Amino acid sequence: MKSAVIVFPGSNCDRDMAVAIRDISGSAPAMVWHGESALPDGLDFIAIPGGFSYGDYLRSGAMAARSPVMRAVVDAAARGVAVLGVCNGFQVLTETGLLPGALMRNAGLNFVCRDVALSVENTQSVFTSNYRAGEQIVLPVAHHDGNYFADDATLDRLEGEGRVALRYAGGDANGRVNGSARDIAGLLNDAGNVLGLMPHPERAIEAAHGGSDGRRLFEGVFAGLSVAA
Amino acid sequence: MKINVYVTLKPGVLDPQGKAIHHALASLGFAGIDDVRAGRFIELEVANDTSDDDLDAMCRKLLANTVIENYRIERG
Known part of the structure; x- marks a missing residue:
């Protein structure tokens, strides 16, 4: 399994992501700097980590989405390479257009940092096959701009196509997470090989x-990638 | 040539920052404010022969996220 973690100035979850990939897959990912215009050959998996790429200038993920390496990531996604964007990585994926919609400032204006x-x-x-449908899981969030927005027609289409991978679960004692x-907490592209x-x-x-x-x-x-390969 | 670009949230898109500003103004005693929406103002210094199409492309490709934002270009 050959993987890469994209690193932008201001990424801060890149090393956590690398540890997770190395420990679980058994092979360390290549760490690819944002200025690179090409990715290593033969990648199976690309992770875009959390953080504050380019200091969140203009909009979260906006500058990273226009960086040289992201053109190569968009090409790789089109070839079917699995691409995972976490937190700021999700924001980068929406800004590149690999995923629809936008992530706006949390409705309560607070930075939300807790388990949800x-x-x-x-x-x-390929990202969610290891879970049971409707299963409740717990993962930490830490973000200021996680308030997913798309127009109603887009939301209806995404729901109809089964592209909502994860939802903040109802009944949370602390109320809605970010508006x-x-x-919607996680979203797939139409081919199912990109998750934000x-x-x-x-x-x-x-x-x-x-x-x-998260390990699962x-x-x-x-497991899915090694079966495919 | 100076270009002013105004980026604003589309109508109907929730603006929590505008709401917070509204709330703060009210707490300072300013009454009679119906709504506040916050946006972004960007000044560009460009060559005089820069075309409208190029300015529009700059807004569409980077300065505004047209999923949630509108933009207006004003030649200074």
Whole structure:
């Protein structure tokens, strides 16, 4: 399994992501700097980590989405390479147009940093095949701009196509997490090989993290990729 | 040539920052404010022969996220 983690100035979850990939897949990812115009050959998996790429200038993810390396990521996604964007990575994916919609300032204006309950809505993708449909899992979130927005027609289409992968689960004692439209926490592209999500699976890969529900996402992806290869 | 670009949230898109500003103005005692919407103002210094099409492309490709934002270009 050959993987890469994209690193922008201001990324701060890149090393956590690399540890998760290395520990779970058994091989360390290439760390690819934003100024590179080409990715390593033969990649199976690309992760766009969380953080504050380019200081969140203009809009979260806006500058990163126009960086040289992202053109190569868009090309790789079109070839079917699995692309995972976490937190700022999700924002970058919407800004590149690989995923529809936009991530706006949290409705409550607060930076939200806590564990959240999520329901797994789609288990057909390479990212979510290791979960049961409707299963509730717990992952940490840490973001200021996680309030997913798309117009109603787009939301209806995304729901109809089963592209909502994860939803903030109802009944959370702390109320809604960030105001996301239809409580969307994670979204797939139409081919199912690109996932963007606000929660951090790489921060929940062993018991010492307080939970390991994120580990199963990586295990599912890497098992699926090795079957495909 | 100076170009002013005004980027504003589309009508109907929730603007939590505008709401917070509204709330703060009210707490300062300013009454009678119906609504506040916050946007972004960008000044460009460009060559005099820069075309409208190029300015429009700059807005569409980077300065505004047209999923949630409108933009208006004003030649200074």
